[in-house]
Amino acid sequence: MFKLPPYTELKADGIYRYRRRVPVKAVKELGKGFLYRNLGKTKEEVLANWSEAHKEVEGLFEQAKQGAKIEAQVFAKKGEREKVLHLVEKHYGKEASEMLSAGVVDDNLEHALMGLADDLSGSIPRKTEAMLYSGKVPEKVITMSSVIDAYYEYKTSGDKATDKRLHNRLTRVKEDLTQALGQTKIHKLPIDSISRIDANTYRDFLLTRMVPTSVQRYKNTINASFNWFVKENGLDLPSPFVFIIKDATHTKNDRLPLSQEDVSLLNDKFVGSSVDVIYKVLRDTGARVGEVAGILVGDVSLQNKTLHIKANDIRGLKTLSSERVVPLSDTALEALQALRIGKEDDQPIFDAYARGNGNTALSAILMKHLRTVITTKQKSIHSLRHKMKDDLRNTGCDSSLADAILGHTTAGVGSRYGSGYNAEVMRQALTKVW
DSSP states (O other), X not given: OOOOOTTEEEOTTSOEEEEEEOOHHHHHHHSSSEEEEEEESSHHHHHHHHHHHHHHHHHHHHHHHHHHHHHHXXXXXXXXXXXXXXXHHHHHOHHHHHHHHTTOOOHHHHHHHHHHHHHXXXXXXXXXXXXXXXXXXXXXXOOHHHHHHHHHHHHOOSOHHHHHHHHHHHHHHHHHHHHHHOHHHHHTSOGGGOOHHHHHHHHHHHHTTSOHHHHHHHHXXXXXXHHHHXXXXXXXXXXXXXXXXXTOSOOTTSSOOOOHHHHHHHHHHHTTSTTHHHHHHHHHHOOOHHHHHTOBGGGEETTTTEEEEOOOSSOOOSSGGGOEEEXXXXXXXXXXXXXXXXXXXXXXXXXXXXXXXXXXXXXXXXXHHHTTTOOOTTOOTTHHHHHHHHHHHHTTOOHHHHHHHHTOOOOSGXXXXXXXXXXXXXXXXXXXXX
């Protein structure tokens, strides 16, 4: 005889087994009152298998404990309607929950709901218990918060960086709405309870800490969310967020182009820096920071001396017209070639920024260098793009050709026909700037 390890018993058939009573709070999660694990017929087998059996059972207990904790947190956040539907789906399946949600409750489901109420009596709120007995749930309330959440799901693209920016913006919108109009108005009351007066209150709240142009952007986001939901659900409900914000228009002085003197200072500043190549490409093409951050080796053609700006797995493009083939100056091409050596065509040229939000990190580094020599707030690294626009204009470049070089959308039906300007025509225009 040898002393049996804890929770070990010898069955009548001569097999040792691990037997453990499930804690009361974990019974609902695990669906049973005891857990068993066979350990073998000999002392050696018991000693060899006991530790693994004990570890597995302890893990199940911990998993049940965490699962119950998470469910309690989720359950606490749900409204009465969602609580009842959640319980019904968990115990009887999705079809039963959907039937109750639609108000289709036959005798079988009615009896099942009453039985569930009896089983859970004392462990759920009385109001939730009463709803189970009644076989009815309140009508679903569409709140402004739920509209914004639904809009996010609709707009999600799968691009991590883009989706994160959208999530952050919509989260900020909900927080501002809640501060301005209150928790109840945004998270509990239906959207048709929000009036034009409420929208004006929200606008005035934002104007206390934002410039009008920023308020306009936030307003446009809410308006888009509201109108999308109304259209999707066939509702006849005008948006209360349609209003004009005084002085919310952009002017040519909001962002200033860089002067030639500024560029000379930046040329000296960026020489030898980790972002010197990127700076040269931005300066000589007028491309956006995000466009350059995500270029691949194969996007650069040594033969044609061009850069093909197109969407890839690293980043998308701002508009359809953003995809273009841009001529490269000899300076920019030489700098890029040094970083292409030893890489395959599908590899990024700038490894440090070939990731989600890499363009944000790159912009921050570029601005850190720029601010050491240029302190005017209206001038930024994006001002290189404004400078290129001005330089092209001042050398007599046609506006539609300048738009093609910079990837701007050109108005008019004619702009959508044909393959656009070829690289040689673009090079002639850019050479005058270089």
